[in-house]
Amino acid sequence: MKLQLAAAATLATFFLAAPASAQVIMTVGDGPERMCYFEAKTGMDLKGGIDHCNVALGNALIFHDRAATYVNRGVLEHKMGRTSLAMADFNECLRMMPEQPDAYINRGLTYMTMGQLVTALADVEKGIALGPSEPALAYFDRGIVYEKIAISFPEGAQRQANLQKALADYQRALKDAPEFTAASNALARFRTIPKARGA
Numbered sequence: 001m002k003l004q005l006a007a008a009a010t011l012a013t014f015f016l017a018a019p020a021s022a023q024v025i026m027t028v029g030d031g032p033e034r035m036c037y038f039e040a041k042t043g044m045d046l047k048g049g050i051d052h053c054n055v056a057l058g059n060a061l062i063f064h065d066r067a068a069t070y071v072n073r074g075v076l077e078h079k080m081g082r083t084s085l086a087m088a089d090f091n092e093c094l095r096m097m098p099e100q101p102d103a104y105i106n107r108g109l110t111y112m113t114m115g116q117l118v119t120a121l122a123d124v125e126k127g128i129a130l131g132p133s134e135p136a137l138a139y140f141d142r143g144i145v146y147e148k149i150a151i152s153f154p155e156g157a158q159r160q161a162n163l164q165k166a167l168a169d170y171q172r173a174l175k176d177a178p179e180f181t182a183a184s185n186a187l188a189r190f191r192t193i194p195k196a197r198g199a
Contacts, residue, residue, distance in 0.1 A: 005047060009044070016135075019137075019160055020076040021134055022078065022079070022105075022106050022109060023031045023075075023101075023102035023105045023106055023127075023133060023134055023137055023138065023141075024037055024041045024071065024072050024075055024102070025037070025068035025072060025102055025133060026068070026133075027064070027068050027069065027070050027072075028062060028064060028065055029055035029061065029062065029065050030096065030175050031059065032052040032053070032055040032059070033052075033053075033056035033058040033059075033061060033065045033068070033069050033072075035038040035048075035049070035052035035074050035075060036049055036050075036052040036053035036056050036069055036072045036073060037069075037163040038075075039052060039072075040053075040075040040076050042075070043079055043181055047080075047154075049072075049076045049078050049081075050074075050077065053069055053072060053073035053076065053165040054073075055104060056069050057069055057073070058068070064095070065164070066096070067093045067096045067097045067100060067103075067145045068093075069108060070090070070093040070096070070103075071089065071090065071093045071100070071103050072088045073089050074086040074087075074089030074093070074103075074106055074110075076089075077089060077107055078106065078109065078110055078113065078192055083110050083114055086106070087107065087110050090103045090104075090106050090107035090125050090196070091107070092173055094107070096105050099129070100126040100130075100156075101126075101129075101130035101131055101132040101133070101138075102123070102127065102132055102133055104123045104126045104127035104130065105123065105124050105127035105128070105129075105132055105137075105138050105141055106113065107123050108120045108122070108123030108124035108127065108145065109124070109139070109141060109144075111123060111146060112144070112145055115168070117148055117149050117152065120145050120148075121142070121145045121146070121149065122192055124141055124142045124145055125142065128142060136161045136172075136173040136174075136177035136180055136183070137173070137174035139154060139169045139170075140169065140173040140182060140183050141185070142168065142169045143165075143167075143168075143169030143170045143173065143183075143186065144162075144166075144167040144186075146162045146165040146166035146169060147162070147163065147166040147186075149162045150162035150163045150166060163190070166186075166191040167187070167190055170183050170190075171186050171187065175188065182190065
C-alpha cells in the first residue's frame with residue numbers, strides 16, 4: 001500500500017493555517033506579559049497582543065517572563081506574516097535560553113514559512129528533543145513540515161517516505177491530545193491506495 005493525499009486544495013488551505021499551531025509560553029507575572037501570552041495563545045487580537053508584548057518588554061521582567069515574552073511576541077508577528085520580526089524574537093529568546101524548546105519549534109515554523117524546509121525540520125526536531133511545553137502541537141508541527149517536504153518531490157519513494165513520517169506525527173499528536181481537531185482533520189486527508197503491479 002502507498003499513501004496519497006486526498007486533495008491538493010485542502011492541503012494548501014491547511015498549510016495557510018500552520019501558524020495557529022505555534023507553541024506559546026505561559027508567564028509567571030500578571031501584567032502586560034500575561035496579556036501578550038493570552039493573545040499569542042488565542043490569536044484574537046494580534047496587534048493588541050504585540051502592543052502588550054512591547055509594553056512588557058519595556059518593563060523589568062523576571063528572566064523567564066522576558067524570554068517567554070520574546071517567544072509570544074514572535075508567535076504574534078509570525079501570525080501577522082512578519083517573518084523577519086518573528087525570527088528576531090525567537091533568536092533573542094534562544095540567545096537568552098539556548099535550550100528553550102518552544103523557541104526552536106516556532107523558529108522552525110518560521111523557516112517553513114520562508115521555504116527553508118531542511119532548516120525548519122532541524123529546528124522542530126531539536127525542539128521536540130528538548131521537551132516542548134505542548135508535545136502534541138510539536139508533533140503536529142513536524143508533521144506539517146514533513147508533508148511540505150513531501151510535496152516538494154514528484155511521485156516516488158522520497159515523497160512517500162515523508163508522507164509516512166507526516167502521518168505518524170499526526171497520529172502521535174492525536175494520541176497525545178485526543179481532542180486535537182487539527183490533527184484529526186490532517187489525518188482525514190490521508191488515504192491508502194494499492195500499489196500498481198510491478199511498482
